[in-house]
Amino acid sequence: MELDELVFHPWTIQGPRTVPTFVGGAGSYVVDANGRRYLDFSSQLAFTNLGHQHPRIVAAIKDQADRLCTLGPGYASDVRGEAARLIVEVAPEGLGRVLFTTGGTEAIEHAVRMARLHTGRPKVLAAYRSYHGSTATSIHLTGDPRRWANDTGTAGVVHFFGPFLYRSAFGASTPEEECERALAHLEQVILLEGAATIAALVLEPVSGSSGGVVPPAGYLRGVRELCSRHGIVFIADEVLVGFGRTGAWFAVEHDGVAPDLLVFAKGVNSGYLPLGGVLVGDAIYETFMQRPYPAGMTYSGHPLATASAVGAITAMRGEGTVASAARLGADTLGPGLAKIAENHPCVGDVRGIGGWWTLELVRDRQSREPLVPVGATGQANAPMAAFSKSCLDRGLLQMVLSNRVHVAPPLNVSDADAATGLAILDEALAEVDTFLHS
Missing domain, CATH: 3.40.640.10 (Type I PLP-dependent aspartate aminotransferase-like (Major domain))
Incomplete structure (x- = not known):
């Protein structure tokens, strides 16, 4: 039995899970038990404002x-x-x-x-x-x-x-x-x-x-x-x-x-x-x-x-973290996410400020029907599950809730790492677009 199976997990169905086991980290990255690095574009639950191991x-x-x-x-x-x-x-x-x-x-x-x-x-x-x-x-x-x-x-x-x-x-x-x-x-x-x-x-x-x-x-x-x-x-x-x-x-x-x-x-x-x-x-x-x-x-x-x-x-x-967060939103995340949205019909809305942004995913931009219904599980949640897996496979940790992707990197994330995270989001959203025709 894996040690993780002894833990009763919040907000989830209990049972074996397929998630990385993290053992280390520094700055905007965490490291799993196999030594693979992941860019943390969620600041966990939007709390590692200064990154890991400051x-x-x-x-x-x-x-x-x-x-x-x-x-x-x-x-x-x-x-x-x-x-x-x-x-x-x-x-x-x-x-x-x-x-x-x-x-x-x-x-x-x-x-x-x-x-x-x-x-x-x-x-x-x-x-x-x-x-x-x-x-x-x-x-x-x-x-x-x-x-x-x-x-x-x-x-x-x-x-x-x-x-x-x-x-x-x-x-x-x-x-x-x-x-x-x-x-x-x-x-x-x-x-x-x-x-x-x-x-x-x-x-x-x-x-x-x-x-x-x-x-x-x-x-x-x-x-x-x-x-x-x-x-x-x-x-x-x-x-x-x-x-x-x-x-x-x-x-x-x-x-x-x-x-x-x-x-x-x-x-x-x-x-x-x-x-x-x-x-x-x-x-x-x-x-x-x-x-x-x-x-x-x-x-x-x-x-x-x-x-x-x-x-x-x-x-x-x-x-100067607070000023850095303002610049991160105005100069990098805001423009970068707006550009990504132009390329993906699944993105209905982009909104945010500073180091806290949201992509709302929809089935149709005109009707604004959410990509997945509230509380979706199993096949009904397939588009968001595919998005999450695509990000993880590419070494990106992100925050997904219902039909929303929340973007919240550490406020001191480097420009290069921010660009990497945005590029991975762009690639993962291309997979979500395929569900619009299914």
């Missing part, structure tokens, strides 16, 4: 391990405090404290709990095209089909349509129309649900694995205004897009807004150790100056994890 992060972890490997959250820790300082320094204005968690889904749980305690209200709003995690509250907040199998309808969540011009729910034909109509729709949801019953609105400022949708200019400002007017806590879920992925430290910066709570994970330390957190706004912090926050975690602010964040953020500042 020396400054590895050194920070080793140094902390030599000093103090672990410490309970009730004590003060120098490295925990330093990580919080660095995070607050790059955060939007008014977010002055950090609650550390072990990941993004846990951070969402705590952000919602804080909002409900702060407001005394029960409901939470979330968009349909969203993914917020797989624990009880976060999976109910999730709007995409990954929610369905676990949705008991008991979490007090109300979903709404966010802006998405390619598949507009509002019949819009321009970004400006989409923005205006999406905000009008959101306001109606708030009024019909009763603003006095709504504790929070949870939103990915740029959606992650549920679509990679970049909202039109002004939408986040409109959401901020609606939340402020109705006393609703605005929670920005930046688990995937925070810490440089969109070409800004945080995606809310693209529309010049600050949320009341900001949830992060992944890029804060390039995923080298489990770490997430909630940036807490001043008003909510004051609530818990009057009474204790009724929750905690054994590993909150774990020294090794927070040391890796110190190493990562220091490296990002010193190497």
Whole structure:
């Protein structure tokens, strides 16, 4: 029996799998047990923002391990405090404290709990095209089909349509129309649900694995205004897009807004150790100056994890990673993917920003019918399976979800490696085109 067969795997049918076993890596590459190198064009699950085995992060972890490997959250820790300082320094204005968690889904749980305690209200709003995690509250907040199998309808969540011009729910034909109509729709949801019953609105400022949708200019400002007017806590879920992925430290910066709570994970330390957190706004912090926050975690602010964040953020500042991500999108990924799309009728839409891009694959560009249906398996998923195999055979790791290909290389990927990845995507999409005639 292979060792991998002893592992119970998330998000998949259990049983033997045909996947590489990886044993090493460096920069934008990982190495399998046979010594073959693969270009990581997914940053795993879009979290190795600084690539694999970055020396400054590895050194920070080793140094902390030599000093103090672990410490309970009730004590003060120098490295925990330093990580919080660095995070607050790059955060939007008014977010002055950090609650550390072990990941993004846990951070969402705590952000919602804080909002409900702060407001005394029960409901939470979330968009349909969203993914917020797989624990009880976060999976109910999730709007995409990954929610369905676990949705008991008991979490007090109300979903709404966010802006998405390619598949507009509002019949819009321009970004400006989409923005205006999406905000009008959101306001109606708030009024019909009763603003006095709504504790929070949870939103990915740029959606992650549920679509990679970049909202039109002004939408986040409109959401901020609606939340402020109705006393609703605005929670920005930046688990995937925070810490440089969109070409800004945080995606809310693209529309010049600050949320009341900001949830992060992944890029804060390039995923080298489990770490997430909630940036807490001043008003909510004051609530818990009057009474204790009724929750905690054994590993909150774990020294090794927070040391890796110190190493990562220091490296990002010193190497200009955020500016590099902006250039990567504007100069390489955006133009390169647009050119690829011209050559492949299976590509219905190209969208993205910085180091986070999406190709939406369709059966027909006119009808925009998705290439595979939601939840497709077996023969129904043959086109996407063929694409994934083609990429893997050519030494490329990519991220495929439903009919979408998400492109998310390390933010410090070299121009040569980026070109290699785009060329492999081009070749693999040619195989997908053959399914359009079957």
